[in-house]
Amino acid sequence: MSTIAFSDLLGLKDVVFKIIELFKERKNRLDEQHKTALDKLYIALNETKFYLADFYKGKRDRDQEKAISSFWREASLSLRNVDVELADKCFLKMDYWSDPDDWTQKEIRKAKIDIDQVLDETRFLIKECKK
Numbered sequence: 001m002s003t004i005a006f007s008d009l010l011g012l013k014d015v016v017f018k019i020i021e022l023f024k025e026r027k028n029r030l031d032e033q034h035k036t037a038l039d040k041l042y043i044a045l046n047e048t049k050f051y052l053a054d055f056y057k058g059k060r061d062r063d064q065e066k067a068i069s070s071f072w073r074e075a076s077l078s079l080r081n082v083d084v085e086l087a088d089k090c091f092l093k094m095d096y097w098s099d100p101d102d103w104t105q106k107e108i109r110k111a112k113i114d115i116d117q118v119l120d121e122t123r124f125l126i127k128e129c130k131k
Contacts, residue, residue: 033078033081033082034082036078037075037078037079037082037083038122038125038126040071040074040075040078040079041075041078041079041086041090041122041125042122043071043074043075044068044071044072044074044075044090044093045115045118045119045122047067047068047071048068048071048072048093048097048115049115051064051065051068052115065097065098065100066097066098068097069094069095069096069097069098070094072090072091072093072094072097073090073091073094075087075090075093076088076090076091076093076094082125083121083125086118086121086122086125089111089112089113089118089121090118092111092113093113093118096108096113
């Protein structure tokens with residue numbers, strides 16, 4: 001039976017503390033990533049909802065649609081390390097807003113990118129982040 005020297009245990013303690021510290025740092029980075037991703041997602045959602053109020057009244061603004069497309073691109077990129085499926089949907093929203101006339105209602109439903117569906121997934125993501 002081999003014995004472990006006291007100095008070896010002290011060295012092990014330092015390694016364990018370093019690992020714990022690294023986990024805490026990683027968690028803090030992930031928390032910050034989640035916050036940034038959610039912030040960008042909410043910007044895209046809010047800007048889209050604001051625009052849709054006018055869009056449904058027949059008022060179109062291509063410049064605003066381009067801006068909304070960019071918001072969805074930013075949301076997609078920031079979500080890549082948080083929720084890949086939601087990031088993919090944001091990417092599809094980006095594509096939709098780059099030219100809404102290219103999409104049918106059937107395609108929107110199939111892609112599950114209706115604004116209310118994305119909002120529901122966002123709420124779910126927030127609940128998951130709080131766990």
